[in-house]
Amino acid sequence: MATHSERVWHGGGQVVVTGDEEPRGLWSWLTTVDHKRIGQMYMGAGLFFFLLAGIEAFLMRLQLAQPDAHVVSAALFNQLFTMHGVTMVFLAGMPLLIGFINLVVPIQIGARDVAFPRLNALSLWLFIGGGLMLYTSWFFGGAPDAGWFNYVPISAGEFSPGPGVDFYDIGLQISGIGTLMTGINFLTTIINLRAPGMSWLRLPMFVWATFVTSLLIVFAFPPLTVNLFLQTFDRLFGAHFFTVSAGGSPLLWANLFWVFGHPEVYILIMPAFGIISEVVPVMSRRPLFGYTTMVLSVMAIGFLSFMVWVHHMFDLGYGPWVNSIFALSSMLIAVPTGVKIFNWLTTMWGGQVRMNTAMHWVFGFLITFVVGGMSGVMLALAPADLQFNNSYFVVAHFHYVLIGGTLFAIFAGMYYWFPKYTGRFLNERLGKWQFWLVFIGFNVTFFPMHFLGLMGMPRRIYTYAPHLGLTLWNSISTDGVYILTAGMIIGAINVLWSYGHGELAAADPWDGRTLEWAIPSPPPAYNFEYIPLVRGLDAFWVEKRYGNGRMLPAPEEHHGPPGTIHMPSPTAMPLFLALSIIVAGYGLILHSLVLDIIGFGFVAVGIYRSMFTVDHGYFVRPHHIEGVRADG
């Protein structure tokens, strides 16, 4: 019997722990299977990689501020833009969103954890391990340098002989397997673990977004897995998938990559849509306008995302018919996306909008994402794209959707959910400083890139001549980076300071609508003292409006023995298994048979132990059993 969950509530919703506290210390984090702790580690690791990728971007902009500069060499510049892209997509963007998914989704559906808690921990360690492994490439002769989509033949052994691209192939393979497991885990969780009454059309929009994102992960990652294997075999074992002289096909890489790659960018934006759909109704004190059309448009975007991959390769010569079809399907995505934009605006219309920091980020999101969406439609026009392609116009476009879309939504979610998971608010004053500096800095940095692109400046070029007329906009762009960086530093200070010293938050500080606001801040390890009964869309708000402000308990058969809660045990096995896979990966890259044997041997042991160890878990007896508090 664990006694570490004896909590009492008093003093306006502050949580005071009277009994033993939850287990602390490094080991408890390394062995945890709690979705909230895993989510926090995803956020922490994601922010760490975000910092690294930010430094890489900063160095690139320093190099490009003036013509003929020598801040970094051409070879280093190639590694910087490759690692910047790979890191932002795979090691910062996705983990930050998966962090929110871990933190929020199980609670929003009224569950105590995900369907496979140990698998969830394995996903985390594979992501962190694969990411760190990728970064060790700097110490083994240089990082990958063939761009984030790593086209052959420049990524083939002949033109990229160092081990950098091997680190790309195997590091991404490892972290990609972790992501695939996350997709499987959350699909199972959302299908199977919904509380009684939580029917499909009562799911919060963030849960819907997670559901579609998980589907995209499950169907988009296998082609990447295959592609990375093919390139690994080409580079390590002399296979000829992409060798033109032997009859191989570089277009195979390009197609398999973008069959994955386009759904991937929707994996990066879909949860962001979900976050915005949570923040807007709460901060506007109105139900989400057009809930059903929101669900349908998320599904439509998810479906269409598999139909558009050739728009990344209009210049590869597939001809007018293929290009026309893919141009049309790409433009079609603007329709469901537009539906979502208008639904958010209509939700705010007539509502009592609270202009706090989270809502600042929402407005920043709406403005910049629409700009990015418009340039996206311009790029979808195949004939125009032949002019834009590989220019800074494309760089401007995807930074408008990935920063203005994904990142601003992540910040909105951070200001919205931080009090729930830490028990403390982020500082609003610092938050608004951060918002305005980032918003202005971002636009000063990236808007000039539209002009640079139209003036013909190509992507991925490490310098330019003074007489080309590119100097002015490049120097303005780099000036914007200083403002942007100042904003990010303020944001980092805000998070670090507020974690220990922020204003204490009650259980329901925003007058929330969904289930996470019906439990204490921060939530206990078991989330709910009893499984709640869901009686409508916006489950908690329904109880505040029509009930007594507390969630009713679900009928008896949905609970375990009365007064006790069954919990899965912590385990070091996921960490052990992830480490074994990393060792095996190094064995492949370094051609070391010893490391391979050790790594794959431990993998076999780890898989056996993971599959056939029966976890009987343990029981928690919460002190405070009378009800989930609505007032905090």
Add this chain to the structure above:
Amino acid sequence: MAEMHPPIGTHPVEMEMPAAPDNSVLGVWIWLSAESLFFASLIATFLLLHNQNNGGPSLGKLIDLPLTFVATVTLLSSSLTMALGYAQVLKQNYGGFRFWLVVTAILGLAFAGMQAFEFHHLYAEGFRLNSAPSGSAFFTLTGFHGLHVLFGAFWLISLLFFSFKREFVEEAAVKVKVLGLYWHFVDVVWVIIFTVVYLMGKVA
């Protein structure tokens, strides 16, 4: 906006959700749907590259169809024995279950052995992973399938050891069901590979 939510009491509570499958069973179904995409990508790769012989021998001339046919029958029989084993588990006849489990593992390993023999033969003929794109595609596709068979055999033997433990009884049905799903999936993939790679390769 209160009218958007009907007052409680008039709103039917949807308690009677359809009986959900076990988490493990559902999770394995989703995992296998990802595996389908994995093999679909490999098969597409094979179809794209199977005629690129780089001056070396072509696969169609080297295929030993009778051997592969025997291997196919072996693997498909193992699906039957797997199903028979599951039926014994449902009857809680664990001795009978272990018998069919061992037979399934032997059939799976026999298939892998025939595949290893075939690979050895092809390598001797100069058709290799690193000889031509057709070889790369062939060995990657069939090799990954073979690894799935070997992993299945590892799983079967592990489950055999586990079946002597006390905890086995409480989870037996689910543990065997998910393994069965995986094993049948690997067999179905082989039916497609046999058709696309061997039969179509022979008539081409």
